[in-house]
Amino acid sequence: VQSQRGEDNGQTMVFGAPGAPALFDPFYASDGETFRVTRQMMEGLVGFESGGVEVEPELATDWNSSDDGTKWTFQLREGVKFHDGTDFNAEAVCANFERWYNQTGTGQSSALSYYWIETFGGFAGDDEPSLFSSCEAPDPTTAVINLTRATSKFPAALGLDSFSMQSPTAMKKYEADKVEAKGSGFEYSEYARKHPTGTGPFEFDSYDQNNQSVELRRNDDYWGDKAKLDRLIFKVISDESVRKQELLSGGIDGYDFPNPADLDSLRQQDFNVQVREPFNVLYLGMSQKKNPALRKLKVRKALAYAVNRENLVNANLPDGAKVANLFYPSSVDGYADDVAKYSYDPEKAKRLLNEAGHSDLTIEFWWPTQVTRPYMPDPRGIFNSLAGDMRKAGINVKPVSKPWNGGYISDVNKGDAEVFLLGWTGDYNSPDNFIGTFFGSTENQFYTKPAPWGEKLANRLDAADKEPDPTKRERMYTEINRDLKSKYLPAVPLSHSPPAIVTAPHVKGLVTSPLTAEEFASVSIEK
Amino acid sequence: MTDSSRTITGAETSPVGTDPADTLVEIDDLRVHFPIKRGIVLDRTVGHVYAVDGVSLRVGRGETYGLVGESGCGKSTLGKAVLRLERPTGGSIRFDGTDMARMSGEPLRRMRRRMQMVFQDTLSSLDPRQSVESLLVEGMRAHGLDRDGKSTERELRELLSSVGLPASALRKYPHEFSGGQRQRIGIARALAVRPDLVVADEPVSALDVSVQAQVLNLLEDLQEEFGLTYLVIAHDLAVVRHVARRIGVMYLGGLVEESDSDVLYEQPLHPYTRALLSAVPVPEPEVEDQRERILLSGDLPSPAAPPTGCRFHTRCPWRQPTRCDSERPELRDVGGGHRVACHYAEEIRDGIITPNSVEGNSSAGVS
Amino acid sequence: MALLEVRDLSVRFVRKSEPTVSAVDGVSFDVHPGSTVGLVGESGCGKSVTSLAIMGLLPGRGTEVTGSVNLEGSELLRLSRREFDRRRGKDLGMVFQDPLTSLNPVVPIGLQISEVIERHRGLSRRDASREAAKLLERVGIPDPDRRLKEYSHQLSGGMRQRALIAMALACEPRLLIADEPTTALDVTIQAQILTLLKELVAETGTALIMITHDLGVVAGMCDEVNVLYAGRIVERAQRHELFSQPRHPYTAGLMASVPRLDSPRGQRLAPIEGSVADNIPWEGGCAFSPRCGNALAVCRERAPELETVEQGRLLRCHNPIGAAEMERAHD
Amino acid sequence: MLGTQRKERIDGLAESGGDTTAGVSLAASAWRRLRRSPTFLVGAGIICAFVLLALVSPLLAQHDPALRLLEEQVSRADNEIPAPQPGFPLGGDQYGRPLLSRVLLGSQQTLLVALLATVIGLGGGLTLGILAGAFGGWVDTLVMRVVDVMLSVPSLLLAVSIGALFQQQSQFTVIIAVATVQIPIFGRLLRGTMLAQRASDHVLAARALGVRQRSIVFRHMLPNALGPVIVQATLMLAVAIIDAAALSFLGLGAADTSTPEWGQMLGSAQNFFDTHPHLAFWPAGCIIVVALGFTLVGESMRDALDPKKRR
Amino acid sequence: MLRYTVRRLGQLLIVTVVLSVLLFGWLRALPGGPVSALLGERATEESRARLVQQLGLDQPLYVQYWKFVQRAITGDFGVSTGVQPGTPAMEVFLQRMPATLELSVLALLLAVAVGIPLGYFAARRQGGWLDNLSITWSLIGVAVPVFFLAFLLKYVFAIEFGVLPASGRQAAGIDATHATGFFVLDGVLTTEWDAAWNALIHLLLPAIALSTIPFAVIFRLTRASVLDVVEEDYVRTARSKGLGAMVVRGRHILRNAMLPVVTTIGLQTGALLSGAVLTEQVFNIPGIGQALSLGFQRQDYAVLQVVILATAMVYVLVNLLVDLAYAAIDPRLRTR
Numbered sequence A: 001v002q003s004q005r006g007e008d009n010g011q012t013m014v015f016g017a018p019g020a021p022a023l024f025d026p027f028y029a030s031d032g033e034t035f036r037v038t039r040q041m042m043e044g045l046v047g048f049e050s051g052g053v054e055v056e057p058e059l060a061t062d063w064n065s066s067d068d069g070t071k072w073t074f075q076l077r078e079g080v081k082f083h084d085g086t087d088f089n090a091e092a093v094c095a096n097f098e099r100w101y102n103q104t105g106t107g108q109s110s111a112l113s114y115y116w117i118e119t120f121g122g123f124a125g126d127d128e129p130s131l132f133s134s135c136e137a138p139d140p141t142t143a144v145i146n147l148t149r150a151t152s153k154f155p156a157a158l159g160l161d162s163f164s165m166q167s168p169t170a171m172k173k174y175e176a177d178k179v180e181a182k183g184s185g186f187e188y189s190e191y192a193r194k195h196p197t198g199t200g201p202f203e204f205d206s207y208d209q210n211n212q213s214v215e216l217r218r219n220d221d222y223w224g225d226k227a228k229l230d231r232l233i234f235k236v237i238s239d240e241s242v243r244k245q246e247l248l249s250g251g252i253d254g255y256d257f258p259n260p261a262d263l264d265s266l267r268q269q270d271f272n273v274q275v276r277e278p279f280n281v282l283y284l285g286m287s288q289k290k291n292p293a294l295r296k297l298k299v300r301k302a303l304a305y306a307v308n309r310e311n312l313v314n315a316n317l318p319d320g321a322k323v324a325n326l327f328y329p330s331s332v333d334g335y336a337d338d339v340a341k342y343s344y345d346p347e348k349a350k351r352l353l354n355e356a357g358h359s360d361l362t363i364e365f366w367w368p369t370q371v372t373r374p375y376m377p378d379p380r381g382i383f384n385s386l387a388g389d390m391r392k393a394g395i396n397v398k399p400v401s402k403p404w405n406g407g408y409i410s411d412v413n414k415g416d417a418e419v420f421l422l423g424w425t426g427d428y429n430s431p432d433n434f435i436g437t438f439f440g441s442t443e444n445q446f447y448t449k450p451a452p453w454g455e456k457l458a459n460r461l462d463a464a465d466k467e468p469d470p471t472k473r474e475r476m477y478t479e480i481n482r483d484l485k486s487k488y489l490p491a492v493p494l495s496h497s498p499p500a501i502v503t504a505p506h507v508k509g510l511v512t513s514p515l516t517a518e519e520f521a522s523v524s525i526e527k
Numbered sequence B: 001m002t003d004s005s006r007t008i009t010g011a012e013t014s015p016v017g018t019d020p021a022d023t024l025v026e027i028d029d030l031r032v033h034f035p036i037k038r039g040i041v042l043d044r045t046v047g048h049v050y051a052v053d054g055v056s057l058r059v060g061r062g063e064t065y066g067l068v069g070e071s072g073c074g075k076s077t078l079g080k081a082v083l084r085l086e087r088p089t090g091g092s093i094r095f096d097g098t099d100m101a102r103m104s105g106e107p108l109r110r111m112r113r114r115m116q117m118v119f120q121d122t123l124s125s126l127d128p129r130q131s132v133e134s135l136l137v138e139g140m141r142a143h144g145l146d147r148d149g150k151s152t153e154r155e156l157r158e159l160l161s162s163v164g165l166p167a168s169a170l171r172k173y174p175h176e177f178s179g180g181q182r183q184r185i186g187i188a189r190a191l192a193v194r195p196d197l198v199v200a201d202e203p204v205s206a207l208d209v210s211v212q213a214q215v216l217n218l219l220e221d222l223q224e225e226f227g228l229t230y231l232v233i234a235h236d237l238a239v240v241r242h243v244a245r246r247i248g249v250m251y252l253g254g255l256v257e258e259s260d261s262d263v264l265y266e267q268p269l270h271p272y273t274r275a276l277l278s279a280v281p282v283p284e285p286e287v288e289d290q291r292e293r294i295l296l297s298g299d300l301p302s303p304a305a306p307p308t309g310c311r312f313h314t315r316c317p318w319r320q321p322t323r324c325d326s327e328r329p330e331l332r333d334v335g336g337g338h339r340v341a342c343h344y345a346e347e348i349r350d351g352i353i354t355p356n357s358v359e360g361n362s363s364a365g366v367s
Numbered sequence C: 001m002a003l004l005e006v007r008d009l010s011v012r013f014v015r016k017s018e019p020t021v022s023a024v025d026g027v028s029f030d031v032h033p034g035s036t037v038g039l040v041g042e043s044g045c046g047k048s049v050t051s052l053a054i055m056g057l058l059p060g061r062g063t064e065v066t067g068s069v070n071l072e073g074s075e076l077l078r079l080s081r082r083e084f085d086r087r088r089g090k091d092l093g094m095v096f097q098d099p100l101t102s103l104n105p106v107v108p109i110g111l112q113i114s115e116v117i118e119r120h121r122g123l124s125r126r127d128a129s130r131e132a133a134k135l136l137e138r139v140g141i142p143d144p145d146r147r148l149k150e151y152s153h154q155l156s157g158g159m160r161q162r163a164l165i166a167m168a169l170a171c172e173p174r175l176l177i178a179d180e181p182t183t184a185l186d187v188t189i190q191a192q193i194l195t196l197l198k199e200l201v202a203e204t205g206t207a208l209i210m211i212t213h214d215l216g217v218v219a220g221m222c223d224e225v226n227v228l229y230a231g232r233i234v235e236r237a238q239r240h241e242l243f244s245q246p247r248h249p250y251t252a253g254l255m256a257s258v259p260r261l262d263s264p265r266g267q268r269l270a271p272i273e274g275s276v277a278d279n280i281p282w283e284g285g286c287a288f289s290p291r292c293g294n295a296l297a298v299c300r301e302r303a304p305e306l307e308t309v310e311q312g313r314l315l316r317c318h319n320p321i322g323a324a325e326m327e328r329a330h331d
Numbered sequence D: 001m002l003g004t005q006r007k008e009r010i011d012g013l014a015e016s017g018g019d020t021t022a023g024v025s026l027a028a029s030a031w032r033r034l035r036r037s038p039t040f041l042v043g044a045g046i047i048c049a050f051v052l053l054a055l056v057s058p059l060l061a062q063h064d065p066a067l068r069l070l071e072e073q074v075s076r077a078d079n080e081i082p083a084p085q086p087g088f089p090l091g092g093d094q095y096g097r098p099l100l101s102r103v104l105l106g107s108q109q110t111l112l113v114a115l116l117a118t119v120i121g122l123g124g125g126l127t128l129g130i131l132a133g134a135f136g137g138w139v140d141t142l143v144m145r146v147v148d149v150m151l152s153v154p155s156l157l158l159a160v161s162i163g164a165l166f167q168q169q170s171q172f173t174v175i176i177a178v179a180t181v182q183i184p185i186f187g188r189l190l191r192g193t194m195l196a197q198r199a200s201d202h203v204l205a206a207r208a209l210g211v212r213q214r215s216i217v218f219r220h221m222l223p224n225a226l227g228p229v230i231v232q233a234t235l236m237l238a239v240a241i242i243d244a245a246a247l248s249f250l251g252l253g254a255a256d257t258s259t260p261e262w263g264q265m266l267g268s269a270q271n272f273f274d275t276h277p278h279l280a281f282w283p284a285g286c287i288i289v290v291a292l293g294f295t296l297v298g299e300s301m302r303d304a305l306d307p308k309k310r311r
Numbered sequence E: 001m002l003r004y005t006v007r008r009l010g011q012l013l014i015v016t017v018v019l020s021v022l023l024f025g026w027l028r029a030l031p032g033g034p035v036s037a038l039l040g041e042r043a044t045e046e047s048r049a050r051l052v053q054q055l056g057l058d059q060p061l062y063v064q065y066w067k068f069v070q071r072a073i074t075g076d077f078g079v080s081t082g083v084q085p086g087t088p089a090m091e092v093f094l095q096r097m098p099a100t101l102e103l104s105v106l107a108l109l110l111a112v113a114v115g116i117p118l119g120y121f122a123a124r125r126q127g128g129w130l131d132n133l134s135i136t137w138s139l140i141g142v143a144v145p146v147f148f149l150a151f152l153l154k155y156v157f158a159i160e161f162g163v164l165p166a167s168g169r170q171a172a173g174i175d176a177t178h179a180t181g182f183f184v185l186d187g188v189l190t191t192e193w194d195a196a197w198n199a200l201i202h203l204l205l206p207a208i209a210l211s212t213i214p215f216a217v218i219f220r221l222t223r224a225s226v227l228d229v230v231e232e233d234y235v236r237t238a239r240s241k242g243l244g245a246m247v248v249r250g251r252h253i254l255r256n257a258m259l260p261v262v263t264t265i266g267l268q269t270g271a272l273l274s275g276a277v278l279t280e281q282v283f284n285i286p287g288i289g290q291a292l293s294l295g296f297q298r299q300d301y302a303v304l305q306v307v308i309l310a311t312a313m314v315y316v317l318v319n320l321l322v323d324l325a326y327a328a329i330d331p332r333l334r335t336r
């Protein structure tokens, strides 16, 4: 750092991030703040198109799968080197896969290998069979991945940041797999803290914990278009209004997740506010565990009619938010437009409740405090709005609020919350990533176990996931979507809110991603 | 703890005129030691303040006993111990034949009716938030003496008039009175429960000279009227001599001399008493001009670390090389109920031993 | 010629929202070199205020001082603050009543003494400190070098008072004022201090104003005694005359109410009735009249003047004790 | 015996004693000085005004503060918050609730929170203080160690820690959190004054009279020890209001905001500070003025009760 | 003196032990917990149970506590899960402490540098305009919630006028070397003057906001204490000796008047630490105050444990130091 002092530093961009990265080894990570940094330094076999969700080649130039969908062959890009100077080749690919598959002990914790477990299931030596079977490197530019069964997740899942390719040499040198549970958290390896090594356009420079900023520098040996910035700094600013003030006062060049209330004034001051395509969903969850009334479809429908989603989107959600008809946005496969819509109708809600014999329905309505999420920028406002609607439909609402991490998440996940607010941000383009996680199990937040269709729905989702034929699969998902809205209605999708990103006028070339997976290689500063 | 002083049995030291049957208070080898505490979690005792250390005396019924001594020598502590306001560390206190030292709880509380205290600080000894009436009634109520309102009322009036206050004082608060009047209220409060014994701890030293005399006279009058027994504590020898028939002189937790007040003035035996008597200024220029002053060197040693042997030997102009610093003299009767705690009392009296200059202090000795 | 001439000294405390207090009211007296003048009286009669007025130490605001205080020909009341600072400690010294509170608890005794020497005698810190040790020795504090470094709380009451005396005498002032120097001390210690004061005054020829409420102290120390009541001098006489025949009823009352060591027991005290609180202001007649056994009707109407009644005796009374016999004697 | 004549004289003196004696009771003279102190008058004026406001606010407020009457005018997307308009002199808050009614009715909750917190804190402190001060010995040691540990955690930390313990955040949790901070303070204070009382002559006198322990504690010690405690309580009311606001600011305030409270209004207005500062200014202004009022009264009472300041 | 120090250190130890037990129990009583924090909203019951077992959170409390103590003695307080996930909690604390210290020290310096002289002069001219003005100022200062004042300052100076930075400890673009973690000091040590200056101006607003309450307390105490001391007998004695005004003021008035002020400065550490929680939040300063509020939001046991324990220890220790300092300037205590 010292060496550069006093010289013209060239182009530097400072970006305000809402949280600190936990580590720099994406495999053990599952949070956006970590990925935001590692994404600039590392690449996967496949990537997502700039500004969209479709899969496109990255470190693999081409791929194909066997007919049964279990054998995937990847053609690798040539002449790619890791930041430490070692070659990227098929052996490196297999070394990465084998590292993931052979995690032991602490490494198998779902708090660490979350995406592996979500995508591939188990590890070597587990009773539960893993989706991954083996990796072969017939020649340096060909890698073959063998799976135990077909899955809808492939190859898109390989675009997840967790599955970025990292230098086997560096990982070995700095003991990347050495994670330990200490007290109530994990202590990461030296690799993960100080020496992340990938192939991306930026390489790791330093993490100044005193000042809470991560500094990356340009990788001058990058295989593709070199980054335009010399340095990219992520500065952690947890408070959204502080992020805004820093931008206004010139302390940073851009930041993520602005307060929706600020967008307007930012625009007026010539800041570049980019609203991403929404890739998330906010829903009104219902658990069939505690309150028997909620096991009745009519009651659930009544709730769907009772809430005024148009008004919700207007008054409480940011610019560009949409009413949700399904549990995922239209850019995801299997989207169906022709589903039951449940437009706002309190009278009908009352009628339905009457018919169900619950004209004086009382529900516990749970909402979280001490949190904002991209799909839920103001939980209190959203709760207020919905609770008001329900009361208008004659429903007795008993509000229950808990801190997000102080009991809300854990209780909701146990199925203890009768009616609750929650949502999901998608990882990649796959219906399974949304409704598969929601309803693939019958004993989760929705607790569909008592429902006659609970098990069936889970099975249908599983079957769709395993279907190797993309067209057929898409049809199956469409069907499920229709039934979800009309026959099952385990929850009421409310809205899709687009998270925005703001940059100063002199920042050019930032392409937003619905997955909030922006890459800064294309960005330049033009003052 | 000290072990040098042995109990002096009543028979041989019984003062004249107070045969055992007429003794109201009988104190034997009384000790009150205050622990000095220090500690990290729970306080440990690291030493003691020997506030009262082996005092024996008796006060006859209807008598006035005066106690003098320098500041910090344990006079107040002794007074409080007699009333059992301080728990004695050792020794016995017999009040009218009952041993008070081990008494506690309800019996002690009931016993308290018979002995009362008058304090030095007239303002702080009266609860500023209570009217004079409630101050006076409180004690009566605590001992069930206020049977019906009318008679209580009458009693209060009589009480006030006997201490020289108007009945209208009842509804007033302590701060509305002058120092002398407050002391009268303090005395009335003590008398309200019709005690036998009144311990007066420096009852006049906070008052102006002119008012002092009023209160001293009042105390005398009340003794006559109610047949009270007084234990009067003061640092002013003239005051004590004026009111008390018997006087005890205290030095550093112990009694050094006790005798009839006239005898004490005429023939003090203990060196400390002599020094004390010679130091008290007399408002008479002729006397002052001719007086021989015995000037003591230094100050009262700390009661937490009293000197060995005779407590007074560090300041005594008559100190002898033997015995004084090793053996604690007992209080012994030198005739006629005159008791003194000095090994060489007779020799000093007879002029066999003369004062020597104590080193380290230029102004010591006789001047 | 007198060393100090106090003429018509009056001090009034003027407070917003509170009635004005006339603490000292037309006090005049002289102090001759080498003599000791006593001021006696009950609490609140204005003794301390008089001494503070002479020293120029009364609080500036809300205080009205009138009259004149003349020390060796220079008018003290008209001195500027800085000029006064140069005189105090050098020409005038003062010993206060409570030795504990009168010493600075956080400054070593030695420095508190040597700072006066430094200031007025222009010595260096080291020389001043050597002088201070000598002074301590002289007031009878053993091991002065060690004591110099100690703080007031480490000294006993008697030693503190000695240290204060050393301070006041450091520059050998012409006049020393001692305001109840022994009231806070035990009798045995009091005797030490009084003896010391007497010795020092005799040695240095310093004039002394002795303030006390204790008649016994006055009897042994003073050449001339002023008795104060409610801010005014009510009687002045040489001590032998005063004690052998007090003329003012107040003086007589004071003497009769003090229990005396040498009086036979059983003799009843004759107190002055009432208390200082019964004062009436002098404008309303004699301030002592409500407590006075000799009071006449005129006492209530007109305040008496201070008059010379015989050689060396001044009296402020319409009906002094012994007036009748005197008149008879005259006839 | 005293002669009757002299008695009468003294009677006369006692009669006149009331107005001639220098000593006037502490409380009475304190009150006399208070009445003249501008600090006190301003502070008391403020407090009276706000207490009055709290009492009549239900009459003054034209709307139910919980209702989102102006919800249609709220737009998150365009950052619109209802502007002042007929019937709504201050406009609405970020949820479209009538701001004026909320500010008015907020006085009730705010004063209530502060009062309850202080009363609970005082109650706890009194209990500890009485235990320690009246009994002394090991009870004292034990109680004081507990108090020491509580005092060794900086106050806001303690409040936050206590507030975080509750699953559901409500006005109640705020009260408890704020009260907990006050307990050791009151406890220590009261213990100190009680110990001083215990050693005082008038308590000794009562003991010598044979008055029962309970009556000594409650009739003699406590009333005389309360002066500084009352002053402290007044100051604590101000602290409680500010602490409650700080808790709201840190996200530990009441979750349900339908009943307005200034601290919580201020806390939830922080996100709008840049664009709609009036949302913060109203509650903040009220908090500052009320806190100032209590501080002024407390300070002037402390000055008035300070024996050094008499004369 | 030594005995006293040892005694006080013993008390510190006891406070620490008791506090650690309380903290441990208390943190476990908190709803939610680190498991929720680690797994986030995507947790399933099963993964939760597994993690609980992995982290040993299913063992009896006393076993957990014993393990905690064993590790804590070696300085290992576990790893942060929410504030700076993955970093050992002790490290988090050590990295953030300098920021808070820097801020608190500057705030205290401001409070002392303004409060004491102002207090002295206000007392000497009691009732004058300076006196009334500063009393009013100090009273209002106490009534304004710290965070609101911080907001106001930021709004006016950083946003409206843009003369001072709005947040953080140092501009990210400045390439500064950080050796001690005290940025101003770092800048001075490495002679990176621009970095030092930058860090200093970042500190200014938060320090001003933070200093209001200590200022008010120190000012008023100084004033009251000077008023008291001026009436003391020993000041009269000093005057009676004819000493110069400077000596009377310095040696006799101020030296005594400062005694209670010194104690208060120690007590103000508590107020400073409380205030830092709020100020750091407003100004986004990565100090322990922020660590605390984030720790609560994100249920970071490890960090909360270290920070609260360490804060309490610092507080007790500072008060011990102040008491020792007090004893050093007050000879009455020194010899005890």
Ligand SMILES: Nc1ncnc2c1ncn2[C@@H]1O[C@H](COP(=O)(O)OP(=O)(O)OP(=O)(O)O)[C@@H](O)[C@H]1O
Pocket (backbone or CB within 6 Å): B034, B035, B049, B050, B051, B069, B070, B071, B072, B073, B074, B075, B076, B077, B078, B235, B303
């Ligand atoms: N409660 C107590 N705890 C510890 N020490 C005490 C206590 N009460 C008195 N002392 C000590 O005991 C010694 C004797 O005290 P006491 O009050 O009896 O003296 P005194 O003769 O009445 O003095 P004075 O004339 O000053 O009233 C003193 O050294 C005092 O400090």
Ligand SMILES: Nc1ncnc2c1ncn2[C@@H]1O[C@H](COP(=O)(O)OP(=O)(O)OP(=O)(O)O)[C@@H](O)[C@H]1O
Pocket (backbone or CB within 6 Å): C013, C021, C022, C023, C041, C042, C043, C044, C045, C046, C047, C048, C049, C050, C059, C213
């Ligand atoms: N600074 C002051 N402001 C107002 N009144 C004062 C002040 N100082 C003294 N007084 C009043 O002046 C009168 C005389 O007080 P002074 O101190 O001279 O009495 P004293 O004779 O020295 O009494 P003591 O024997 O108690 O010392 C008293 O009534 C006192 O209340």
Ligand SMILES: [Mg+2]
Pocket (backbone or CB within 6 Å): B075, B076, B077, B201, B202
């Ligand atoms: Mg005593």
Ligand SMILES: [Mg+2]
Pocket (backbone or CB within 6 Å): C047, C048, C049, C179, C180
């Ligand atoms: Mg005086």
Ligand code: NI
Pocket (backbone or CB within 6 Å): B216, B217, B220, C266, C267, C268, C269
């Ligand atoms: Ni008599």
